[in-house]
Amino acid sequence: MRLSALVLALMIAGNASANGELNVLTDLFSPFPPGCVALSLPEAAASGDNLMWDETVLAPSVETGTLDSEVRVQIWRTGCTDQGRSVVMVRLQNLSDSLVLVPQIFVEAGEAELPFHEAQLITRPAVGNIGASGNVMSAAGETFMVSADPVSIDEETFFSVDEYNELFTLELFWGGFAPAVNQGELFPVFPYEPELDPPQFDFPLLHGRMSGSYTVPGKAATGLFLNVAETLIDTPDGPVDANFIFAVFFTYLNGEPVWVVGNTPGIEPGPDLVELDMQIIEGGRFFTDPGSFTDDDVIRDSIGTMQIEVLDCNTLLLNYDFAGSGLGVGSLTVERLARIAGYDCNPWN
Numbered sequence: 001m002r003l004s005a006l007v008l009a010l011m012i013a014g015n016a017s018a019n020g021e022l023n024v025l026t027d028l029f030s031p032f033p034p035g036c037v038a039l040s041l042p043e044a045a046a047s048g049d050n051l052m053w054d055e056t057v058l059a060p061s062v063e064t065g066t067l068d069s070e071v072r073v074q075i076w077r078t079g080c081t082d083q084g085r086s087v088v089m090v091r092l093q094n095l096s097d098s099l100v101l102v103p104q105i106f107v108e109a110g111e112a113e114l115p116f117h118e119a120q121l122i123t124r125p126a127v128g129n130i131g132a133s134g135n136v137m138s139a140a141g142e143t144f145m146v147s148a149d150p151v152s153i154d155e156e157t158f159f160s161v162d163e164y165n166e167l168f169t170l171e172l173f174w175g176g177f178a179p180a181v182n183q184g185e186l187f188p189v190f191p192y193e194p195e196l197d198p199p200q201f202d203f204p205l206l207h208g209r210m211s212g213s214y215t216v217p218g219k220a221a222t223g224l225f226l227n228v229a230e231t232l233i234d235t236p237d238g239p240v241d242a243n244f245i246f247a248v249f250f251t252y253l254n255g256e257p258v259w260v261v262g263n264t265p266g267i268e269p270g271p272d273l274v275e276l277d278m279q280i281i282e283g284g285r286f287f288t289d290p291g292s293f294t295d296d297d298v299i300r301d302s303i304g305t306m307q308i309e310v311l312d313c314n315t316l317l318l319n320y321d322f323a324g325s326g327l328g329v330g331s332l333t334v335e336r337l338a339r340i341a342g343y344d345c346n347p348w349n
């Protein structure tokens with residue numbers, strides 16, 4: 001049964017490739033929210049109650065193609081700060097001396113004997129067929145996220161985000177690499193329970209999808225433009241990925257419009273809070289002025305600091321300390337006005 005399903009899958013995949021269609025396994029239909037987990041996935045469940053499965057199963061070795069090797073399978077859910085959302089984690093470890101490949105996986109809502117939705121074991125969200133199936137399995141163990149194609153192999157059923165967070169069946173299948181193995185290992189993945197499946201972080205993280213424009217409720221034509229960007233910083237070990245936070249606050253001073261700006265240097269991606277030195281910049285001229293001005297003409301006056309803290313993907317808490325410049329100390333919330341096109345916080349809605 002499974003091998004015939006694989007033949008059908010290959011036929012459909014070939015048609016999709018010919019038509020230039022994207023594989024939506026980890027495109028905007030990814031079943032878990034951006035920013036839910038770190039680039040470094042957890043190496044273990046948060047607790048014994050969080051761990052659903054910790055089983056040893058037989059798997060075929062590369063050398064023989066028969067069930068002569070052992071693999072440790074651990075499955076749990078990691079909660080997200082987005083209500084009702086989670087990420088299913090699968091950790092695989094080769095317990096044998098022989099080479100074993102990471103299996104293909106399939107999923108189906110509820111309890112099923114033959115899951116019919118292709119899925120992937122991935123280490124980070126991305127577009128395309130970037131799953132680990134067919135890679136050599138680690139003897140030390142490696143954690144993957146489960147991402148599922150919403151459309152079934154026969155294009156007859158749809159696997160929704162809500163079903164991903166309810167009871168579904170996960171199949172580990174080695175038959176695509178070892179034709180003699182025509183039966184997969186089935187695991188019920190139990191529904192997401194926030195009290196048992198905690199998030200990886202105590203607080204929501206600041207990430208690129210939070211870039212955009214924000215307004216201050218009750219204050220006309222006042223708000224924040226936030227850009228969470230990527231950059232490279234040089235280290236003794238070579239360039240590494242980092243975040244660059246740039247904020248512009250639009251407000252008024254003495255009745256005149258003014259903008260207050262701040263930015264971070266390259267920082268580790270995914271902070272839950274950042275503090276910026278905020279400056280008022282003066283001394284330049286309107287950009288159409290035929291006269292020129294230089295950096296020496298521009299005056300940057302620090303007025304204090306502002307912390308940006310994430311409440312949710314559409315709401316930020318700003319803690320400001322402008323006491324030294326006589327502009328006050330306090331907190332306020334800003335609410336999203338607009339997002340970057342194509343980068344909604346909740347692309348599944």
